[in-house]
Amino acid sequence: MNHEIAVSKAKEIADRILAPAARQSDKDARFSSEAVAALGSTGLLGIMLSTDLGGSALGPRTFAAVIAALAEADASAAMVYLMHLCGTATIAGAPSSAAVVQTLKDIAAGRHLTTLAFSEAGSRSHFWAPVSRAKRNGDSVRLSAKKSWVTSAGQAQSYVVSALAPDGSGPTDSTLYLFPSATPGLSVAGPWDGLGMRANASAPMILEDCEVESGLQLTDDGAGFRAMLEIVLPLFNLGTSSVALGLCRAAVAGTATHLNSARFEHLGQTLGESLPTLRAQLATMQIDTDGLAARIDDLIDHLERPRETTMLRVLESKAAAGDIAIAVTSAAMRVCGGAAFSKHLAIERLFRDAHAGAVMAPTGDVLREFIGKAVLGIPLF
Numbered sequence: 001m002n003h004e005i006a007v008s009k010a011k012e013i014a015d016r017i018l019a020p021a022a023r024q025s026d027k028d029a030r031f032s033s034e035a036v037a038a039l040g041s042t043g044l045l046g047i048m049l050s051t052d053l054g055g056s057a058l059g060p061r062t063f064a065a066v067i068a069a070l071a072e073a074d075a076s077a078a079m080v081y082l083m084h085l086c087g088t089a090t091i092a093g094a095p096s097s098a099a100v101v102q103t104l105k106d107i108a109a110g111r112h113l114t115t116l117a118f119s120e121a122g123s124r125s126h127f128w129a130p131v132s133r134a135k136r137n138g139d140s141v142r143l144s145a146k147k148s149w150v151t152s153a154g155q156a157q158s159y160v161v162s163a164l165a166p167d168g169s170g171p172t173d174s175t176l177y178l179f180p181s182a183t184p185g186l187s188v189a190g191p192w193d194g195l196g197m198r199a200n201a202s203a204p205m206i207l208e209d210c211e212v213e214s215g216l217q218l219t220d221d222g223a224g225f226r227a228m229l230e231i232v233l234p235l236f237n238l239g240t241s242s243v244a245l246g247l248c249r250a251a252v253a254g255t256a257t258h259l260n261s262a263r264f265e266h267l268g269q270t271l272g273e274s275l276p277t278l279r280a281q282l283a284t285m286q287i288d289t290d291g292l293a294a295r296i297d298d299l300i301d302h303l304e305r306p307r308e309t310t311m312l313r314v315l316e317s318k319a320a321a322g323d324i325a326i327a328v329t330s331a332a333m334r335v336c337g338g339a340a341f342s343k344h345l346a347i348e349r350l351f352r353d354a355h356a357g358a359v360m361a362p363t364g365d366v367l368r369e370f371i372g373k374a375v376l377g378i379p380l381f
């Protein structure tokens with residue numbers, strides 16, 4: 001599979017499976033297993049894995065384009081896919097135990113969805129500082145933890161879980177483990193009823209004295225923090241920015257359709273023909289959307305050819321994308337007026353979904369804190 005084929009497969013899934021069901025999935029907070037099955041059967045679940053594992057060895061450019069295409073139809077499904085690819089990259093960065101290799105082969109074969117379970121009730125959005133601690137007893141490692149939000153909770157085949165290392169001394173001395181969904185003691189701890197991203201099953205989960213299976217410790221003790229920063233953060237921030245881009249594109253398209261179809265019959269004109277103010281607001285939405293696309297291209301270039309400014313771009317991209325998605329979808333709500341407010345259009349779903357980006361860790365506020373410190377040369381942690 002190459003870049004073009006991957007993107008066209010994503011668009012096909014978006015048009016055939018996601019778009020027709022998005023409204024009802026949002027209403028019912030229904031996870032799209034059909035979309036995950038289609039992502040698996042088309043090879044998109046293993047898109048970044050090496051070819052010897054059965055993957056397509058594609059990079060951040062394809063990752064971003066596929067996610068944006070999915071998000072344009074259904075941001076919840078795009079988030080599920082994004083968390084899966086972040087989890088997969090983390091597993092692929094682990095020592096190649098038999099269990100790790102088998103998991104990666106299952107992912108490439110489209111049989112396995114994974115996700116990240118980092119956030120904890122105790123440290124909230126500060127995912128880099130889990131409060132749960134793994135315990136070692138002889139050869140076995142066990143973990144009890146309260147994970148506050150896990151996208152694809154109860155739907156994934158495995159969970160990439162963070163915890164303080166058994167002998168770690170500082171708040172970021174964490175380790176990452178992979179827990180298969182059938183692990184005794186692992187359970188979904190409540191329902192998911194969010195304002196937005198309602199169809200991605202982001203429920204809390206509990207681990208009660210769960211034993212880490214042989215070969216499924218993904219990092220050395222204390223090296224979880226480094227994997228979070230070096231593997232997960234760049235992909236996650238690029239991916240959430242791409243979800244934001246998909247939402248903005250959908251908002252522009254939905255607004256344009258409304259302005260071209262809704263009419264002032266007494267004036268004999270469409271809204272778009274009649275009101276310059278609506279055209280001007282639509283223009284601003286388009287400018288912001290294309291600006292976000294350019295920012296994402298720049299981040300991809302920085303990830304493909306890493307340099308001194310790469311981490312700054314990683315941080316900036318998600319902070320900016322969160323704000324842009326909220327601004328563009330808010331403008332769409334205003335421009336489409338009562339039709340949007342009364343849920344006659346998909347715009348209000350986009351508006352609700354857009355608010356998740358800034359809330360997901362690292363939140364927009366935390367990113368600004370990091371960026372400000374980085375510019376001033378102050379250590380981030």
Ligand SMILES: Cc1cc2nc3c(=O)[nH]c(=O)nc-3n(C[C@H](O)[C@H](O)[C@H](O)COP(=O)(O)OP(=O)(O)OC[C@H]3O[C@@H](n4cnc5c(N)ncnc54)[C@H](O)[C@@H]3O)c2cc1C
Pocket residue numbers: 083115116117118119120123124125126127149150151152194196197202356359360361362363364365366369
């Ligand atoms: C749809 C959705 C899906 C999610 N999926 C996952 C998942 O799959 N896995 C996972 O691990 N987590 C997931 N999360 C959790 C997410 O990453 C955050 O941990 C969570 O949203 C934080 O919410 P909180 O209320 O606990 O934040 P709090 O930490 O209580 O933050 C409250 C406010 O304080 C601000 N704030 C916090 N710290 C600082 C700081 N240092 N400087 C400035 N401002 C600060 C925040 O920006 C926020 O405005 C998901 C969240 C959402 C909304």
